[in-house]
Amino acid sequence: MPGSGSRSGVSYDARGLVEPHADMPTNIEVDGGRARFDASALTIRQINMALRKLIYNDGVTDVTVLNPSSKHSLAVGILKRCRIHFEGSPGWFACGLIDGPEVTINGRVGWSVAENMMSGVVTIERSAGSLTGAAIRGGDLIVKGDVGARTGIDQKGGTIIVTGDVGINTGFMMQRGRQIICGNAGMNLGDSMYDGAIYVAGKVRSLGVDCVPGEWDDADTELIERKFRIHGLGDPPEFQKFVCGKQLHNYDALEPSERKLVIH
Amino acid sequence: MAGSVSTGESPRETRTVAIDAEVLAGKRFAYQEDMSLVEDIDLLAATPGPDINWLEDITLLSEDGVPAVFDRYSNSFLKIYFDIPPGREDEIARKVLIKHLTEGNSYGITLKDVHCKFPQVELGPWVDDSPIVGTDWKQPVLEGWTAPAGH
Numbered sequence: 001m002p003g004s005g006s007r008s009g010v011s012y013d014a015r016g017l018v019e020p021h022a023d024m025p026t027n028i029e030v031d032g033g034r035a036r037f038d039a040s041a042l043t044i045r046q047i048n049m050a051l052r053k054l055i056y057n058d059g060v061t062d063v064t065v066l067n068p069s070s071k072h073s074l075a076v077g078i079l080k081r082c083r084i085h086f087e088g089s090p091g092w093f094a095c096g097l098i099d100g101p102e103v104t105i106n107g108r109v110g111w112s113v114a115e116n117m118m119s120g121v122v123t124i125e126r127s128a129g130s131l132t133g134a135a136i137r138g139g140d141l142i143v144k145g146d147v148g149a150r151t152g153i154d155q156k157g158g159t160i161i162v163t164g165d166v167g168i169n170t171g172f173m174m175q176r177g178r179q180i181i182c183g184n185a186g187m188n189l190g191d192s193m194y195d196g197a198i199y200v201a202g203k204v205r206s207l208g209v210d211c212v213p214g215e216w217d218d219a220d221t222e223l224i225e226r227k228f229r230i231h232g233l234g235d236p237p238e239f240q241k242f243v244c245g246k247q248l249h250n251y252d253a254l255e256p257s258e259r260k261l262v263i264h
Numbered sequence: 265m266a267g268s269v270s271t272g273e274s275p276r277e278t279r280t281v282a283i284d285a286e287v288l289a290g291k292r293f294a295y296q297e298d299m300s301l302v303e304d305i306d307l308l309a310a311t312p313g314p315d316i317n318w319l320e321d322i323t324l325l326s327e328d329g330v331p332a333v334f335d336r337y338s339n340s341f342l343k344i345y346f347d348i349p350p351g352r353e354d355e356i357a358r359k360v361l362i363k364h365l366t367e368g369n370s371y372g373i374t375l376k377d378v379h380c381k382f383p384q385v386e387l388g389p390w391v392d393d394s395p396i397v398g399t400d401w402k403q404p405v406l407e408g409w410t411a412p413a414g415h
Contacts, residue, residue: 100389138318
């Protein structure tokens, strides 16, 4: 194996990955298109290997992971339609880079859940850490609790829904997409955003640079009512809308695709 | 060729400026010219969750003055040459894009078979029975190259 016998004694595979225990877990129960396994004694890579094998190779479309035990980077890079349910709380970077899965988490999550999600639905029954939905590009991310700072930083699409409060710098450098905040927002909401919309039902401590109140229209009402209905969030409260004032950035200097996306 | 300019060095030398799906693919596709080929596409079925999910961010744009939809999987514009009925601009743009992706014509998809390092579905999440690619990636080796001493 390339890299084996290195001074550090750590082995790397050809892709540059390191893994002390890369054996496929043996405690997976499969029943038709459904599977479940206990992750408490497994390494991060073993858990992700099991998910990939089940979803890509074995035709399983519904996986339950018991006891994720706050391990980081679980269910990352899953690029197929499926359902994944975590019974417990994953750690940082859960469900990053996914394209298609519908994930439910009945615990909490740490930093950067659903970071760079391309499509799918991630629903968290409790609170989430900072950088929730960082650079998300599509899909729905629902947090039924509070979240930390910089929610949706560099958001390029998709919808983030938080039923509780959000921390400082929410929507920092947001470029597209939507955030629906049912609670209060911390300082610098929407700071340096390029585009997109942030809806807040509670109090906003302060607006960031170039974030301004926006005009409400029928499309906003349709969006809010549809998202609340399909995610079973009850009756929506009344929201204020915030958008980009478009005074900060030089839009002519953006990449062609970004410029076109903004102008439309 | 759309999006190409002469370098002035030679009439044959061109430099591609635009990011155009048909330039990348080397051809234009029938569904860019015939709306009937995309009319029956079910956008809800093609996307996760109970609404159109990521397609909510896909809208009709324009490239070189032609209506176009942006294909994020190849960072290119897919032009639409047929007349789009008023009021259906975004819906048609989404249907053309999904047709392009499900048929595996996106340049990003064509690259997967050769270059992806990790097992993944070839056509993406919009096709149920897509083949898996990236299962036998091998590290490229430059012919005649040997590792320097000590490595």
